[in-house]
Amino acid sequence: MFSSFTKRLTSSHFRAALILTASTTLAALTFPDTLKASQQQQQQQPHPSPISYSTLRTPTPSLPPRPGAKPKPNEPVYTRSQVALNDGTDNKPTWVTYLAGVYDISSFKAIHPGGHIIGQAAGADVGGFWEVWAHHHHSGKVGGYLEELRIGRLVEGEEEHSTDDPYDSEPIRDPSVQTIFMERPYCSETPNKALNSAYLTSPSALYVRNHAPVPECAWEPEDSTRESNVQNHEVCFERVQNGTSPTLKVSDLQSRFGTVTVTSILQCAGNRAGEDIKNTGDSGFTGTPLERITVGMLGNAQWSGIRLSSILPALYPEQCGKAKEHGGGEWHVVFEGADGYEGSTPLARVLDPRNDCILATHMNGEPLSPDHGYPMRALLPGIAGARNVKWLQGVSLSKVPVDAPWNEYYYKNSFGEQIQQLPLQSIILNTTTNSQTNKLSVSGVAYSGGSGNAIARVEISTDGGKTWSSANIKNEEIKKDQSNKSFGWVRWSANVSAENTTEVCCRATDSEGKTQCEISPKQRGYIYNGWSKVEVI
Numbered sequence: 001m002f003s004s005f006t007k008r009l010t011s012s013h014f015r016a017a018l019i020l021t022a023s024t025t026l027a028a029l030t031f032p033d034t035l036k037a038s039q040q041q042q043q044q045q046p047h048p049s050p051i052s053y054s055t056l057r058t059p060t061p062s063l064p065p066r067p068g069a070k071p072k073p074n075e076p077v078y079t080r081s082q083v084a085l086n087d088g089t090d091n092k093p094t095w096v097t098y099l100a101g102v103y104d105i106s107s108f109k110a111i112h113p114g115g116h117i118i119g120q121a122a123g124a125d126v127g128g129f130w131e132v133w134a135h136h137h138h139s140g141k142v143g144g145y146l147e148e149l150r151i152g153r154l155v156e157g158e159e160e161h162s163t164d165d166p167y168d169s170e171p172i173r174d175p176s177v178q179t180i181f182m183e184r185p186y187c188s189e190t191p192n193k194a195l196n197s198a199y200l201t202s203p204s205a206l207y208v209r210n211h212a213p214v215p216e217c218a219w220e221p222e223d224s225t226r227e228s229n230v231q232n233h234e235v236c237f238e239r240v241q242n243g244t245s246p247t248l249k250v251s252d253l254q255s256r257f258g259t260v261t262v263t264s265i266l267q268c269a270g271n272r273a274g275e276d277i278k279n280t281g282d283s284g285f286t287g288t289p290l291e292r293i294t295v296g297m298l299g300n301a302q303w304s305g306i307r308l309s310s311i312l313p314a315l316y317p318e319q320c321g322k323a324k325e326h327g328g329g330e331w332h333v334v335f336e337g338a339d340g341y342e343g344s345t346p347l348a349r350v351l352d353p354r355n356d357c358i359l360a361t362h363m364n365g366e367p368l369s370p371d372h373g374y375p376m377r378a379l380l381p382g383i384a385g386a387r388n389v390k391w392l393q394g395v396s397l398s399k400v401p402v403d404a405p406w407n408e409y410y411y412k413n414s415f416g417e418q419i420q421q422l423p424l425q426s427i428i429l430n431t432t433t434n435s436q437t438n439k440l441s442v443s444g445v446a447y448s449g450g451s452g453n454a455i456a457r458v459e460i461s462t463d464g465g466k467t468w469s470s471a472n473i474k475n476e477e478i479k480k481d482q483s484n485k486s487f488g489w490v491r492w493s494a495n496v497s498a499e500n501t502t503e504v505c506c507r508a509t510d511s512e513g514k515t516q517c518e519i520s521p522k523q524r525g526y527i528y529n530g531w532s533k534v535e536v537i
């Protein structure tokens with residue numbers, strides 16, 4: 001899936017990053033038709049430079065390259081052409097280079113957490129790929145592998161020097177409205193104040209979890225052409241019938257299937273990762289910039305787009321018919337982003353009209369912003385953010401979940417299952433003590449996650465959960481639209497006595513009577529939903 005997608009990449013960013021830093025062998029293997037054209041295009045054409053988003057683009061600070069593994073005494077020395085010969089074909093070993101080191105990844109390929117795409121660097125340098133998949137520069141795990149895999153060094157002067165920066169055209173972000181964890185790939189959360197200030201979260205404040213640079217399709221020009229570019233955006237629906245893969249324009253999809261607006265939270269599976277570590281011990285987040293995640297990888301918005309429950313049966317009647325007969329069966333919907341990211345979600349979930357799954361083009365009435373997937377993204381209410389693939393350019397059905405790293409290695413629970421549905425949740429966003437009345441005002445949000453059930457009550461405790469009092473839920477501000485369920489959040493507030501109060505906690509109960517537990521089970525650091533607890537100073 002990934003490799004077929006890679007051939008369809010249109011971003012000159014990606015091509016440039018891969019081509020200019022990888023060997024000719026690699027480039028010829030991966031992008032046979034586009035290599036020369038792309039290089040010429042790079043030289044001849046500056047980046048598109050209209051106003052609005054594009055003039056606001058700024059380079060993000062580059063990361064220092066990972067040091068690589070130390071040279072071993074008397075280690076062999078190789079030329080780049082010798083490395084290129086060992087590209088894993090015809091039973092030859094697979095070698096790669098990084099800085100001056102030569103590495104044998106023949107056995108490592110099979111256990112690489114990023115999956116088989118490591119093969120794209122066979123016989124060549126990994127540096128350019130790691131500029132795109134910059135997690136290699138953050139992860140504590142990569143250095144140890146490099147030590148193990150090192151087999152020699154390059155002759156002096158043959159190291160690769162990256163000439164292109166895939167992160168040089170990121171959208172500008174206002175650091176005053178987001179808390180930034182990583183610049184490459186950009187990753188941030190929304191501060192409590194912004195979450196607490198309105199029923200709908202603004203696009204500029206909404207958390208961002210990118211895994212690679214923002215791709216070229218989102219480098220959008222002037223405000224005047226944003227809407228028309230959305231209409232002209234194309235999505236490839238792979239192997240629809242008789243093996244054909246039609247590419248359909250958004251405007252065609254809209255006129256055929258209509259558009260709807262639904263309200264839903266969007267939440268990263270790693271939200272509350274810091275509390276998870278505090279309450280249940282270390283996780284994969286420990287030691288990474290993401291261990292600082294608090295409660296803000298979350299937001300609530302009105303999303304407009306086309307229902308997948310209309311599109312999929314029309315394009316994939318056979319599979320959808322079977323899925324309906326057998327309660328969903330084995331099929332998965334695979335979403336491919338223009339950044340190389342992929343995710344999949346069971347067809348049964350996406351096909352059920354009650355689940356409000358759409359291909360979204362607008363957030364709160366405006367075209368999506370570059371960081372939130374312009375011109376189109378998957379929006380699967382109640383499903384972890386990681387599956388709501390941004391910069392959508394491909395949709396397909398598969399009998400197995402997609403074998404991308406974000407499905408196979410990341411975003412899985414302790415049982416090795418792909419995380420899909422978000423849990424019931426309530427979060428305290430503000431506490432204020434009034435010293436005159438000796439009252440504590442508490443406010444926050446609650447939502448039911450994957451079930452889409454209404455929130456029946458939110459309760460507050462100031463004695464560690466021995467006694468509870470009900471909060472006031474602001475049901476009146478829920479926006480009316482075409483939503484079939486309650487995937488949006490409710491905001492709530494409460495006034496409790498501040499007398500001897502050192503900590504306040506909250507829990508939510510949904511319309512089926514399900515209530516949050518004090519501490520939720522360990523899920524490899526994901527989807528923590530224990531009571532939200534805040535110290536009162």
Ligand code: HEM
Nearest residue numbers: 113114117118120121126129133135139141142145211405
């Ligand atoms: C010597 C070569 C390589 C080593 C030792 C290596 C090692 C790793 C490790 C340890 C991780 C998991 C990091 C963590 O979870 O903390 C990872 C993830 C990943 N790797 Fe590699 N890798 C190599 C080459 C490549 C290449 C050439 C590519 C792309 C063509 C690639 C693509 C990825 C991707 C996409 C991920 C998922 C994380 C992300 O979103 O960036 N890797 N790799």
